[in-house]
Amino acid sequence: MDLDDRKLKILQAVIKNYLETGEPVGSRTISKYTDLNLSSATIRNEMADLEELGYIIQPHTSAGRIPTDKGYRLYVDTLMQEKVDEVNNMRDDLLEKADRMENLLQQVAKMLAVNTNYATMVTTPKYRSRKIKFIQLTDVDEYQVLAVIVLEGNIVKNRMFRSDVALVKEDVLKLNLALNTFLQGLDIEEINIGLVQKLKSQVGSYQELVSEILDAIATAIQEEGDIRVYTSGATNILKYPELSDMNKALDILSTLENKEELTQFVENGDIQPDEKRGIQVYIGDENKVDSMKDCSVVTATYEIEEGIYGKVGIIGPKRMDYERVVGTLQNMMGQLDDIFKNKKP
């Protein structure tokens, strides 16, 4: 038995209808809905075939059909035509509100959530290496000193330190110089005990302070290596009856709240910024995150520079409006590209 053109059309009609209504679709509906001019009986026969082929299924004996994961997959891969998204230029809005990377990403999550009515997530970009660009020490008052650490990629971290001994202005300058000569351009792995000893031998009575600063640098670099995740619109999940069952909802919302598991989407995703801007669709069981086996997740990849990339994801019911979601994501990726090219942040 083969998937001829008519079967495809019927399958498409079934899925489209189901996406809209969320109810099982019957043969009579298809018979009227399509322009195939076939009676419900014929549709019934075809649908029986489609079921045998595993594209659709009956939730119970005398009900209409709903798509299986395999059905959705076929639909997403070949049947759907992306909607050109009407989401008008979000770019200006974005730029206006977002002066820093962090805010920008949070804004992206929010806008997508509002636009799609699904839950969204955005991860911070994943950097390959974290080298120290420079360190700037400034004395704030007699006993406090501010350390600003700038990493490659202009990531800025700052931290305040308290010294037990009163600080002398010139000493702070010297310390600053010493730190920079020793550490500039180094990656975290390169800061070893030998180096630390050498550095300490140069700083006289400030050994403790130097220790603290080195610790801070280590955590700063570490921190930036971690991928953070912003989510938005988590509660949208509750708007879809098939997911708002207490246990499922609890599972999904917890995952979105805790965020740790979400980083999987960054780790696992193939990086293929092809013509589709690296858009990937995970349907039901295809999800690696357990609590999302009843959802679909659509992710897209944004790239700041060669090799520095993050993910934007949309989480919704399996019957999400894939056409629209993919369209919206493509659009958003375009906007982000623009922003990162004339990079202001």
Add this chain to the structure above:
Amino acid sequence: MDLDDRKLKILQAVIKNYLETGEPVGSRTISKYTDLNLSSATIRNEMADLEELGYIIQPHTSAGRIPTDKGYRLYVDTLMQEKVDEVNNMRDDLLEKADRMENLLQQVAKMLAVNTNYATMVTTPKYRSRKIKFIQLTDVDEYQVLAVIVLEGNIVKNRMFRSDVALVKEDVLKLNLALNTFLQGLDIEEINIGLVQKLKSQVGSYQELVSEILDAIATAIQEEGDIRVYTSGATNILKYPELSDMNKALDILSTLENKEELTQFVENGDIQPDEKRGIQVYIGDENKVDSMKDCSVVTATYEIEEGIYGKVGIIGPKRMDYERVVGTLQNMMGQLDDIFKNKKP
């Protein structure tokens, strides 16, 4: 009719039992549960009185009684005995994980959520004024400059700027000096147009850069004025059947997700760091936030310095375990006090 001792005891028993079970409490239960040695019939008479007085209510004619808001209020105000909280020293955990204020508060929210099984929120402290302590400009490369802005209270903000003209090292130093002489010690209101003009006249070809920096300062100050809110354990709400009704849950969770409304608890709360560490209980309708009329919210106030304070809140069902929650909060406030006194952050 009066609230004699026996009535109080019965009321207390009813509430306690209801807090545990969530089911309406009948007279027979009380008759056995308490050591009053009264028959169910007597209890019934007393309960009828208590109902007339407005402390308890029957959800329907032939059911047991549940507390009214008024009943809860009496209970919280006079009847309950705070449980000494067994939550063992959270302080070390806190300090370990939290090197910065932001992380610390996030940790507090998380720990409380895990400990209580309710939803929690923590607000950032509310500052009175925001004066500029100093500004530090550093040239990152030929076209980029990093501005670190330190506000009173050692709040550090940083931002990267891109200049259209190549930067000269000495100019950056001059600019730095000029900015500091003009702006040091000023509050945002004091930066007026006259001042800006004067400043600009001194900086030659860097006018645009100065404009951007001033903008950044303005937003930085503004930003710090805003109260941010961290939440945790929002999904715990779904664990209580009386709140996990779709619409209520959606409302509550949305409020927790959007956070804006939560700042109300800071604005409105009387500041009364009395012997109870400013713990306040809002029961049902007493809540100013609409979506929480079916919840109770318990807030506590932490103070960093005289007049600089924030709120910690626990959001749960009306039948939350007030004794435990108040105990836990008191404990947590103690830990926070300790931390802020030897203030490391």
Add this chain to the structure above:
DNA sequence: TGTTAGCACTCTATAAAGTTGAGTGCTAAT
């Protein structure tokens, strides 16, 4: 006079039985 046993009554929650309607599969006719 306060307390209690006893009983009729009320009302929810749950189960059981009946009804409806959408949708199917199969067969026979076109």
Add this chain to the structure above:
DNA sequence: ATTAGCACTCAACTTTATAGAGTGCTAACA
């Protein structure tokens, strides 16, 4: 190959019956 027609199925809804928890009231009791 297509379709009209019909018997059959099954979830969803409605109705009816049943059980049980809890009450209010009355009359008896200490």
